[in-house]
Amino acid sequence: MNKSEMIDAIAARTDLSKVASAKALDAVIETIVESVAQGEAVTLVGFGSFKASERAAREGKNPKTGAKILIPQTIVPKFAAGATFKARVAGKDE
Structure with missing residues (x-):
C-alpha cells in the first residue's frame, strides 16, 4: 500500500474527504518525524x-x-x- 492508497483507505473508513484524509495523514507523519528528530x-x-x-x-x-x-x-x-x-x-x- 502506498500513500495514495492509504489516503483512500482512511477516507473510506471515516467520514472525511480524500483531501481531509491526506491532511490528517500528513499531520500525523509530520508530527512523528518532528518529535523523533527532537529526541522524543x-x-x-x-x-x-x-x-x-x-x-x-x-x-x-x-x-x-x-x-x-x-x-x-x-x-x-x-x-x-x-x-x-x-x-x-x-x-x-x-
Missing part, C-alpha cells in the same frame, strides 16, 4: 513506538576498492511494533 519517543499504544537511536561508529569497506573505511557515529530512526500489531500480523488476533 512517540508511542502509539497497540501500534508501536518510534524513537531516535544512536548508531555507533564502525569499520566498513569501500565496495569499489575494498579499502577499510571508518563509518562515523550517527542518529537513526527506529520503530518497534507493539504487541497488538505483532499479533495481528502473525494471525494470532482474536
Whole structure:
C-alpha cells in the first residue's frame, strides 16, 4: 500500500474527504518525524513506538576498492511494533 492508497483507505473508513484524509495523514507523519528528530519517543499504544537511536561508529569497506573505511557515529530512526500489531500480523488476533 502506498500513500495514495492509504489516503483512500482512511477516507473510506471515516467520514472525511480524500483531501481531509491526506491532511490528517500528513499531520500525523509530520508530527512523528518532528518529535523523533527532537529526541522524543512517540508511542502509539497497540501500534508501536518510534524513537531516535544512536548508531555507533564502525569499520566498513569501500565496495569499489575494498579499502577499510571508518563509518562515523550517527542518529537513526527506529520503530518497534507493539504487541497488538505483532499479533495481528502473525494471525494470532482474536
